[in-house]
Amino acid sequence: MKKFLCALMMAVLALGITACGGAAEQSAPAPAAKTETAAPAADGGKKILVAYFSHTGNTEKVAQLIQSKTGADIFKIETATPYSSVYREVTEVAKQEKADNARPALKNKVENMAQYDVVFVGYPIWWYTAPMAVATFADGYDFSGKTVITFCTSGGSPISDSTPDINKWFKGANVIEGIRAYPDDTAATEKWLAGLNL
Numbered sequence: 001m002k003k004f005l006c007a008l009m010m011a012v013l014a015l016g017i018t019a020c021g022g023a024a025e026q027s028a029p030a031p032a033a034k035t036e037t038a039a040p041a042a043d044g045g046k047k048i049l050v051a052y053f054s055h056t057g058n059t060e061k062v063a064q065l066i067q068s069k070t071g072a073d074i075f076k077i078e079t080a081t082p083y084s085s086v087y088r089e090v091t092e093v094a095k096q097e098k099a100d101n102a103r104p105a106l107k108n109k110v111e112n113m114a115q116y117d118v119v120f121v122g123y124p125i126w127w128y129t130a131p132m133a134v135a136t137f138a139d140g141y142d143f144s145g146k147t148v149i150t151f152c153t154s155g156g157s158p159i160s161d162s163t164p165d166i167n168k169w170f171k172g173a174n175v176i177e178g179i180r181a182y183p184d185d186t187a188a189t190e191k192w193l194a195g196l197n198l
């Protein structure tokens with residue numbers, strides 16, 4: 001009889017433990033769900049840089065608008081030797097630099113390029129492509145794994161004229177061809193930015 005009672009108690013105890021185990025397993029998904037909701041917030045914030053070259057201010061205006069709308073950092077690409085402000089002179093120098101596939105020295109450097117996920121790259125169209133200073137800029141950093149979004153201003157040439165060079169220069173980047181912007185048409189630039197879903 002004693003043996004039977006003992007066995008009965010063991011059975012009751014075992015059932016209780018199994019039930020507790022079950023309850024513990026059922027409550028387990030709660031913390032997992034919490035982790036899932038936390039994840040998007042953790043990798044939500046992309047770090048953005050707007051890097052631009054501008055000789056007469058048109059591209060600079062667009063760059064500043066992009067910076068203010070995205071909260072990005074901003075960097076002006078400047079050559080160590082400034083270009084002439086005389087149109088005929090700058091066009092001749094730019095033409096020669098393009099023919100020579102030159103890399104004009106730059107005046108300054110982005111402090112910590114590694115921190116940026118997305119880099120907007122803006123420039124005026126010079127001789128149907130980007131100025132060679134943009135090539136020097138591209139050579140200066142490791143763009144692999146980064147998203148490069150272009151924008152330009154021009155007298156009429158489309159941004160697509162410059163895209164083959166941009167793809168060549170920004171090795172390893174995911175290049176997204178952006179817009180030929182009009183400095184005073186802020187609405188068009190803002191609409192384009194909104195569509196990027198950054």
Ligand SMILES: Cc1cc2nc3c(=O)[nH]c(=O)nc-3n(C[C@H](O)[C@H](O)[C@H](O)COP(=O)(O)O)c2cc1C
Nearest residue numbers: 054055056057058059124127128153154155156157
């Ligand atoms: C050297 C040079 C070359 C240019 N080449 C072109 C060109 O090939 N196609 C074009 O549509 N505009 C061309 N332009 C006009 C510029 O792209 C346009 O004025 C641009 O908005 C200037 O931008 P920025 O004020 O930021 O320097 C050229 C201008 C310069 C100075």
